[in-house]
Amino acid sequence: MEITDKMVAKTATKLSAEDIQKGKVLSVKWTPNLKYAWDNGPALGRYLAELKNGRIIAKKCNKCHRILIPPRMFCELCWVPTGEWVYVKDTGIVNTWVISYVDWKAGRLDIKGGVRPFTPAVIEIDGATKGMGILHLLNEVDPWKIYRGMRVKAVWKPPEERIGAITDIKYFKPVE
Amino acid sequence: MRRVAIVGAGLTKFYRNAQETPKELAYEAARMALDSCEMKLSDIDCVVMGTAPDAFDGVHMKGEYLADGAGAYRKPYMRHFVGGGTGVLSPIHGWFHVASGMFDTCLVVAEEKMSSAYPHPAGAFLTIFDHTTEQPLYPTLIWIFAIEMNRFMTTWGYKKEDIALVAVKNKRNALDHPSAQLGAEITVQDVLNSEIMAWPVNRLDISPTSDGAAAIVLAAEHVARRVTEKPIWIDGVGWCLDTAYWCTRDLYYPDYVEVAARMAYKMAGIKEPSKEIHVAEPYDPFTYKELHHIEGLLLAPRGKSVEMLKDGYFNRDGNLPTCPSGGALGVGNPISATGLMKIIEIFLQLRGEAGKRQVPGKPTCGLAQAWGDLMQVGTVVVMRS
Amino acid sequence: MALIERFQKVTDVTYWEGQIPMSYIYTVGRAGEKFFREMINGKIFGAKCNQCNLIYVPPRIYCEKCFERLEENYLEVGTKGKVHTFTQCYETYDGVRKEVPSIVAVIRIDGTEGGFVHWLGEVEFKDVYFGMPVEAVFKDKKEREGSILDIKYFRPIK
Ligand SMILES: [Zn+2]
Numbered sequence A: 001m002e003i004t005d006k007m008v009a010k011t012a013t014k015l016s017a018e019d020i021q022k023g024k025v026l027s028v029k030w031t032p033n034l035k036y037a038w039d040n041g042p043a044l045g046r047y048l049a050e051l052k053n054g055r056i057i058a059k060k061c062n063k064c065h066r067i068l069i070p071p072r073m074f075c076e077l078c079w080v081p082t083g084e085w086v087y088v089k090d091t092g093i094v095n096t097w098v099i100s101y102v103d104w105k106a107g108r109l110d111i112k113g114g115v116r117p118f119t120p121a122v123i124e125i126d127g128a129t130k131g132m133g134i135l136h137l138l139n140e141v142d143p144w145k146i147y148r149g150m151r152v153k154a155v156w157k158p159p160e161e162r163i164g165a166i167t168d169i170k171y172f173k174p175v176e
Numbered sequence B: 001m002r003r004v005a006i007v008g009a010g011l012t013k014f015y016r017n018a019q020e021t022p023k024e025l026a027y028e029a030a031r032m033a034l035d036s037c038e039m040k041l042s043d044i045d046c047v048v049m050g051t052a053p054d055a056f057d058g059v060h061m062k063g064e065y066l067a068d069g070a071g072a073y074r075k076p077y078m079r080h081f082v083g084g085g086t087g088v089l090s091p092i093h094g095w096f097h098v099a100s101g102m103f104d105t106c107l108v109v110a111e112e113k114m115s116s117a118y119p120h121p122a123g124a125f126l127t128i129f130d131h132t133t134e135q136p137l138y139p140t141l142i143w144i145f146a147i148e149m150n151r152f153m154t155t156w157g158y159k160k161e162d163i164a165l166v167a168v169k170n171k172r173n174a175l176d177h178p179s180a181q182l183g184a185e186i187t188v189q190d191v192l193n194s195e196i197m198a199w200p201v202n203r204l205d206i207s208p209t210s211d212g213a214a215a216i217v218l219a220a221e222h223v224a225r226r227v228t229e230k231p232i233w234i235d236g237v238g239w240c241l242d243t244a245y246w247c248t249r250d251l252y253y254p255d256y257v258e259v260a261a262r263m264a265y266k267m268a269g270i271k272e273p274s275k276e277i278h279v280a281e282p283y284d285p286f287t288y289k290e291l292h293h294i295e296g297l298l299l300a301p302r303g304k305s306v307e308m309l310k311d312g313y314f315n316r317d318g319n320l321p322t323c324p325s326g327g328a329l330g331v332g333n334p335i336s337a338t339g340l341m342k343i344i345e346i347f348l349q350l351r352g353e354a355g356k357r358q359v360p361g362k363p364t365c366g367l368a369q370a371w372g373d374l375m376q377v378g379t380v381v382v383m384r385s
Numbered sequence C: 001m002a003l004i005e006r007f008q009k010v011t012d013v014t015y016w017e018g019q020i021p022m023s024y025i026y027t028v029g030r031a032g033e034k035f036f037r038e039m040i041n042g043k044i045f046g047a048k049c050n051q052c053n054l055i056y057v058p059p060r061i062y063c064e065k066c067f068e069r070l071e072e073n074y075l076e077v078g079t080k081g082k083v084h085t086f087t088q089c090y091e092t093y094d095g096v097r098k099e100v101p102s103i104v105a106v107i108r109i110d111g112t113e114g115g116f117v118h119w120l121g122e123v124e125f126k127d128v129y130f131g132m133p134v135e136a137v138f139k140d141k142k143e144r145e146g147s148i149l150d151i152k153y154f155r156p157i158k
């Protein structure tokens, strides 16, 4: 048996987005009305509270001795409860990065109009175990001059604007 | 464990916007699969459904919604879901049902209708990231692909123009696929000149969003020999998940794919995969992903896949044809249905029924692989004629 | 240290708020296109499976029991049916108390299999009973748009 053009021809009917939006075919619209409040739990709760204080906190696994960031109550490799809290630095190095011309919903940024592309990166935080990264944004740097291993430092919101969120760090910027 | 064969297959066309409801797509694929091996729904003992996040189709409890379209009316039915890895987990899930001796036949269906999601199905991915530490930064799936591609390229010194050859190859292969959404003759320059989405990813480095469905029929050996002269055996299965703390992993190499592959190879008695596998369908939602997976599957030495690609090694007439179907980049990417489409391609290739897409040399052993979740799952199936 | 540290104060319990910011446009599909187009005409359509000898309402392109194609077998089934089962609802779908409760019923169109959910109108809850004959009340023709809401409700046949 081959799968042929003839066999698949009537399995699906091709439409354009306009066919749907302009009512050439019937459709139904729905926007789910759902909101969530996710409990932070002890590990992320403390992490966010410390971000509000302008500090980054990690947690140590006493079995593999990794210093884990974001902090977690169990080590996913050793499968044991983690040990003490450890403050780490707000500096680190760029592990890998991207120059994004799109937003989260695949909407295009107006790059030609002067909008700076997003430059998210995985940043290995100083004081955490080598290779331990977090996702954050880079700024105050030419996107095309970012490189692997670039040293960066957190730029914090002013204390009165911090709410205990990952966005209390505005972004990371290069340091010498 | 009993031997399990694929005995039939069905596939819808893949489109960016299909009129059919998800159920109707599932039915079309399932019905074609049954017809292909001249079986009736009453010959089917159980049904397995692979379908990715409910947020795409916009139907919570999508598995339950799809059940009747997939032929599961009053039958044992299970749905599984590991993001993009779903389509290759589907035959594995069905394999369990039959290999265990519980059932003699299993209809395996995979469906995705991404066009229902607005403003763009990409938005559904926002909520796969950690809701507290990552979502507030508004990450996109394209970011994390780009971030991984960058790490992969930087580690091995791969160039964008070389990786673009994957798009050229797969879109060309897709010209011969009846279900294909994006078959085309394009050049490396076309890829490099296409819109930048998130450097290093350009538009033509990415598979499209799609609507579509695929289905296969699995049978125990005694049934398989009765219904077809060319059963294709599922000889090895493997799957594995890595940590969801994805920033902790070194993204240049998919360890979880290697673990899954080794599991499948061991089961299939494969010692030297690059010699024993004759044709492969690694998951290619992005260009670099095919190469990343080829290395993880041990089909190329680490850091060497681009050189082999440039030498034509992975072309349809090369030493190890990869994505002869046209892959996700060419045929389209209705997530779970893509993985099962890849299984179907290997099924057809090993039966010598791939038509214009047939790779030369009468292949007898092939592999399909998919990948997904938060860049963390590998699913692998090894098949033999 | 214990896996779960005990919270000392309730104010230590923090949370993060978010939502899934998606909306959807569902095409009604091949069978749905027939069903809802005919609804604009004030008609209810079904699909007959000759093999199983039953009529599905709403119509489908396939029979879920035997997997036969039904697209050639659409037929008008009238607008009258019977109350299969019913309830009275005091809350909206998202848990808000309604000022006026609504009666919701599964209505089986005469001569068909299954049924569909709709409201009952022009009737008191205490007067509804299993098997009560009802008929569809459509909106004015110009207000119909090919939706299940083109039927305002079902009412008892006097
Ligand atoms: Zn540990």
Ligand SMILES: [Zn+2]
Pocket (backbone or CB within 6 Å): C049, C050, C051, C052, C053, C063, C064, C065, C066, C067, C068
């Ligand atoms: Zn029937």
